Amino acid sequence: MVEANGDENMNSHRKNKKPWGWRLNTGIGTMVIAVLLAVALASKHSPNFSLFLDHHKICRCSKDSGELSGIIEDSCCDYETVNRINVAVLNPILQQLVKTSFFRYFKVKLWCDCPFWLDDGMCMLRDCSVCECPDNEFPESFKKPPHGSISSNPLICQRGDPQDTVDRTLATKTFRGWIAVDNPWTNDDETDNDEMTYVNLQLNPERYTGYTGASARRIWDAIYLDSSPKYSSGESCQEEKVLYKLISGLHSSISIHIAADYLLDVKTNQWGENLQLMYDRVLRYPDRVKNLYFTYLFVLRALTKASDYLQQAEYDSGDHAEDLEAQSLMQQLLENPELQDACPLPFDEAKLWQGKNGPELKQQIQKQFRNISSLMDCVGCEKCRLWGKLQVFGLGAALNILFSVDDMHNQGQPLQLHRNEVIALVNLLNKLSESIRIVNEKASSVERLMNGIPIEPPKQNIKLWQELWKTVINFGYRSQM
Numbered sequence: 001m002v003e004a005n006g007d008e009n010m011n012s013h014r015k016n017k018k019p020w021g022w023r024l025n026t027g028i029g030t031m032v033i034a035v036l037l038a039v040a041l042a043s044k045h046s047p048n049f050s051l052f053l054d055h056h057k058i059c060r061c062s063k064d065s066g067e068l069s070g071i072i073e074d075s076c077c078d079y080e081t082v083n084r085i086n087v088a089v090l091n092p093i094l095q096q097l098v099k100t101s102f103f104r105y106f107k108v109k110l111w112c113d114c115p116f117w118l119d120d121g122m123c124m125l126r127d128c129s130v131c132e133c134p135d136n137e138f139p140e141s142f143k144k145p146p147h148g149s150i151s152s153n154p155l156i157c158q159r160g161d162p163q164d165t166v167d168r169t170l171a172t173k174t175f176r177g178w179i180a181v182d183n184p185w186t187n188d189d190e191t192d193n194d195e196m197t198y199v200n201l202q203l204n205p206e207r208y209t210g211y212t213g214a215s216a217r218r219i220w221d222a223i224y225l226d227s228s229p230k231y232s233s234g235e236s237c238q239e240e241k242v243l244y245k246l247i248s249g250l251h252s253s254i255s256i257h258i259a260a261d262y263l264l265d266v267k268t269n270q271w272g273e274n275l276q277l278m279y280d281r282v283l284r285y286p287d288r289v290k291n292l293y294f295t296y297l298f299v300l301r302a303l304t305k306a307s308d309y310l311q312q313a314e315y316d317s318g319d320h321a322e323d324l325e326a327q328s329l330m331q332q333l334l335e336n337p338e339l340q341d342a343c344p345l346p347f348d349e350a351k352l353w354q355g356k357n358g359p360e361l362k363q364q365i366q367k368q369f370r371n372i373s374s375l376m377d378c379v380g381c382e383k384c385r386l387w388g389k390l391q392v393f394g395l396g397a398a399l400n401i402l403f404s405v406d407d408m409h410n411q412g413q414p415l416q417l418h419r420n421e422v423i424a425l426v427n428l429l430n431k432l433s434e435s436i437r438i439v440n441e442k443a444s445s446v447e448r449l450m451n452g453i454p455i456e457p458p459k460q461n462i463k464l465w466q467e468l469w470k471t472v473i474n475f476g477y478r479s480q481m
């Protein structure tokens with residue numbers, strides 16, 4: 001196309017000294033120069049734009065867009081439906097739910113000794129550390145002493161040690177049906193002690209922290225070794241594959257959050273998205289994206305399986321209005337007709353553990369997952385450890401709901417969840433839902449990057465772009481005069 005136009009323009013040039021085509025061609029040439037100048041200028045101001053320039057060199061090699069359509073492997077829903085229902089129903093409700101007083105406080109032991117090796121924390125940023133809640137911030141009712149256990153007078157029961165009282169509260173009927181139960185899939189992290197702290201998750205977003213290098217790599221390597229030692233050789237059974245996919249899906253989600261909220265410029269403390277990183281770590285590997293969808297559906301299935309329980313539970317944080325909202329949002333989520341129609345069975349857990357070695361296999365995989373949860377104590381960055389622990393804890397809750405309780409047939413233990421497990425489960429689903437939304441939204445920008453087409457300017461730079469564009473137009477126009 002460009003060459004044909006060039007020939008046409010050359011012919012007109014022969015007929016007329018100053019033909020319109022020639023003028024246009026010169027104008028275009030000038031504009032191209034101006035655009036290049038603008039590009040150079042913009043790349044100085046916009047890290048995302050320089051990302052395009054860097055990417056332009058490498059983006060031509062692969063045309064595999066890894067398009068995701070049809071049924072999601074090992075699940076009963078398709079990609080299109082999941083994307084639609086995620087944006088229309090799940091993501092908006094979850095986003096509100098995690099902001100409520102009940103769901104935003106997570107109890108966690110942040111300072112733990114790594115049981116496997118000496119910690120060699122590699123965190124570089126202040127963002128690595130967690131902002132803990134001051135004592136008077138987290139819900140009073142979380143600190144309330146048990147009804148009728150040690151004393152009915154909360155003040156006497158405090159004994160000046162609020163951390164102590166917190167755990168007793170959780171081990172009682174303060175929350176109907178929410179008692180301390182041992183989850184065979186995770187290492188019990190709920191024991192009452194001074195190291196437990198409450199963290200306001202809203203103040204500690206999961207994002208880039210600068211935690212990288214050998215320490216982070218060693219954790220992931222150990223996790224993958226535990227999640228499916230035989231996966232790469234292709235010898236693993238269905239259940240091991242599920243464990244591997246859950247971990248890989250979680251890893252994808254963590255990487256998506258790092259890339260979506262990245263420190264682009266340390267000097268100016270400018271945060272934004274790093275599409276190159278998102279592509280390099282997740283989007284260029286279709287399997288990693290598929291595993292993200294799989295993990296999302298797995299956790300969603302756990303939540304819907306526990307629907308009756310979750311709808312009857314008491315969401316008591318002491319803030320009555322917010323607790324009513326949490327209850328109502330939970331109901332909207334679990335009883336949503338659109339969700340039920342679109343994806344009635346996100347994952348069919350009944351297919352697993354069917355072989356004659358089923359019970360032993362379950363024990364073995366439980367042990368592997370418990371090891372993974374212990375590995376979270378080795379994460380050398382506090383904020384990463386917080387979210388790592390929460391999300392692995394949430395996965396453990398999902399595994400417990402789906403595989404250790406058979407409330408459908410009333411054969412196994414009745415379902416009982418710890419309050420912290422439900423908080424982790426809901427926050428995990430929200431993180432996965434966010435990642436799915438981001439992947440879906442960004443796929444086309446990344447596709448453009450791959451084809452060498454400039455990406456749309458980030459919102460914060462739109463003004464700069466408008467000014468640059470005006471300059472380009474004016475410059476091109478003036479040179480034609």
Ligand SMILES: Cc1cc2nc3c(=O)[nH]c(=O)nc-3n(C[C@H](O)[C@H](O)[C@H](O)COP(=O)(O)OP(=O)(O)OC[C@H]3O[C@@H](n4cnc5c(N)ncnc54)[C@H](O)[C@@H]3O)c2cc1C
Binds near residue numbers: 210
């Ligand atoms: C539990 C945990 C939580 C973390 N949280 C944060 C955080 O909140 N913020 C932050 O900035 N950093 C966090 N990190 C560090 C972060 O995950 C990376 O390890 C770090 O950014 C270095 O990335 P990398 O490019 O070396 O690849 P990594 O992400 O470390 O990946 C290591 C290797 O695992 C494989 N791999 C990568 N992704 C997948 C996948 N989806 N499926 C299968 N295999 C895969 C690849 O072979 C890759 O080379 C966390 C680390 C851990 C262990």
